[in-house]
Amino acid sequence: MEAPKTQQPIALDPPRxxxxxxxxxxxxxxxxxxxxxxxPADQDDLIGLFPLSTEEDVxxxxxxxxxxxARWRRVPAPQRGxxxxxxxxxxxxxxxxxxxxxxxxxxxILLETRGDVQEGIDTAYYAASEGRRLFGHTVPSELxxxxxxxxxxxxGVAGVITPWNFPLAIPTWKIFPALVCGxxxxxxxxxxxxxxxTTLVEILEEAGLPPGVLNLVHxxxxxxxxxxxxxxxxxxxxxxxxxxxxxxxxxxxADSLKRVSLELGGKNAVIIxxxxxxxxxxxxxxxxxxxxxxxxxxxxxxxxxxxxIHDLFLERLLERTLRLRLGNxxxxxxxxxxxxxxxxxxxxxxxxxxGLEEGARLLCGGAPATEGALSKGWFYQPTIFTEVQPHMRIxxxxxxxxxxxxxxxxxxxxxxxxxxxTRYGLSSSIYTRNLQDAFYAIREIEAGITYVNAPTIGAExxxxxxxxKQTGNGHREGGWEVFDFYTETKTVYxxxxxxxxxxxxxxERLSGEA
Ligand code: TAP
Numbered sequence: 021m022e023a024p025k026t027q028q029p030i031a032l033d034p035p036r037x038x039x040x041x042x043x044x045x046x047x048x049x050x051x052x053x054x055x056x057x058x059x060p061a062d063q064d065d066l067i068g069l070f071p072l073s074t075e076e077d078v079x080x081x082x083x084x085x086x087x088x089x090a091r092w093r094r095v096p097a098p099q100r101g102x103x104x105x106x107x108x109x110x111x112x113x114x115x116x117x118x119x120x121x122x123x124x125x126x127x128x129i130l131l132e133t134r135g136d137v138q139e140g141i142d143t144a145y146y147a148a149s150e151g152r153r154l155f156g157h158t159v160p161s162e163l164x165x166x167x168x169x170x171x172x173x174x175x176g177v178a179g180v181i182t183p184w185n186f187p188l189a190i191p192t193w194k195i196f197p198a199l200v201c202g203x204x205x206x207x208x209x210x211x212x213x214x215x216x217x218t219t220l221v222e223i224l225e226e227a228g229l230p231p232g233v234l235n236l237v238h239x240x241x242x243x244x245x246x247x248x249x250x251x252x253x254x255x256x257x258x259x260x261x262x263x264x265x266x267x268x269x270x271x272x273x274a275d276s277l278k279r280v281s282l283e284l285g286g287k288n289a290v291i292i293x294x295x296x297x298x299x300x301x302x303x304x305x306x307x308x309x310x311x312x313x314x315x316x317x318x319x320x321x322x323x324x325x326x327x328x329i330h331d332l333f334l335e336r337l338l339e340r341t342l343r344l345r346l347g348n349x350x351x352x353x354x355x356x357x358x359x360x361x362x363x364x365x366x367x368x369x370x371x372x373x374x375g376l377e378e379g380a381r382l383l384c385g386g387a388p389a390t391e392g393a394l395s396k397g398w399f400y401q402p403t404i405f406t407e408v409q410p411h412m413r414i415x416x417x418x419x420x421x422x423x424x425x426x427x428x429x430x431x432x433x434x435x436x437x438x439x440x441x442t443r444y445g446l447s448s449s450i451y452t453r454n455l456q457d458a459f460y461a462i463r464e465i466e467a468g469i470t471y472v473n474a475p476t477i478g479a480e481x482x483x484x485x486x487x488x489k490q491t492g493n494g495h496r497e498g499g500w501e502v503f504d505f506y507t508e509t510k511t512v513y514x515x516x517x518x519x520x521x522x523x524x525x526x527x528e529r530l531s532g533e534a
Pocket of ligand 1: 181185186209210239240249260265269283316317446
């Protein structure tokens, strides 16, 4: 059921100092230093000041989480799930307010921030229900009067490090299953979205989470993030972010053999075949390429067009792209918000220059958008490059902005070869009405996710999410698979025969008797 829609506009929060949350107490960093958080659509809008924390703060948080783990792991999983369920209820009641503050904090439009909160709500309810399952296996023994089973055990303190593009959904993907499985958490959100992270922690506190079970430490990746990864008291790390940082984290964690889940970059492509419903494909490409201003790990950044519909499709795509309305995401008319930061806008602009130098043709966009009120934020014109060759950097590297690279192909085989020809493998899509082509593509595409007749974005909370190749290290978030990451398997043998039974040795004897 949908949360009730608020009719009155909700006032945005005045700026203030926000705090870390350690062992059930809100406190500043021991450094006494702060960093600013500003609205990317309007740099005059100061959202708040957040603690610039240090290794000492991380130390305190990990100690609190370790102490709390001794108690939390013994709380029955359905009760742990009930707290997460209550957090879902609170998220639902506060959905509109949280969405508005999230739009203000990272720029994407209200429609999308509502979706981000909804993903958190869905994840809460799904994870809570898992508290009543957390299935192990019962397996027949090879010996008589013996019972075999596996049970799930929590792992310990989970370090959770998240990016800014899904400020609520991604933390919930990690924190909710971690908690339901009986782990405790030290959470470092992105410096660009600390407010939404603080709201999530407040909600879990209100839902009844005991002190120390979840600890929030604000600060930089190289300071706080790295300190969490290196800390010997942290048993596992769940990270979503860039492939470069993911590789660093993997190296840092290797020294203590920590379990690490990495969800990294993408260079996702849509293939459009001649028999596709072109109107449907057009809507999907616009939403996939320019939704969240292209700052989704699953964003459509390559469009692979069959030559027979290439020109026709581009004509329609250009016409639709030029009509996109840029602006503050809080305005219901806006279709594309700002980029999250000045640095992100510079990165996008740098890639546009690279594309031009490589010889791609700029169909539209290619510059910051600065007219009128847009001058206050980090806006960029929706950009399309045509005549892109698969080896070009704009077809190979993640740009994380509203830039679409169009590649022309002659066949499905060539389309799939182009699609597979990058180091990433997160999301993918094919538009076709041909069942054989669709199933061929599902089999041949190297990606963690393949959509048929739908855009590259649109993950559902109860389905596994993640990628292959350098998009990750084989783990999945979401769905049932994430519960494997947050638990250790314990294998249990119960021998009720009353005599020494030697597996393998006595099994062989028994089978000889048969
Ligand atoms: P990153 O720069 O990698 O940052 C992600 C998080 O890691 C931030 O909290 C960051 O802290 C922290 N961090 C940075 N350096 C660190 C270090 N040395 N040790 C520990 N933590 C460190 O990525 P981003 O710019 O926030 O997000 C964009 C990237 O994330 C894109 O590549 C995108 O594809 C990827 N992404 C992937 C997915 C999935 S599911 N595959 C989903 C969303 C985003 P700061 O606060 O200092 O930045």
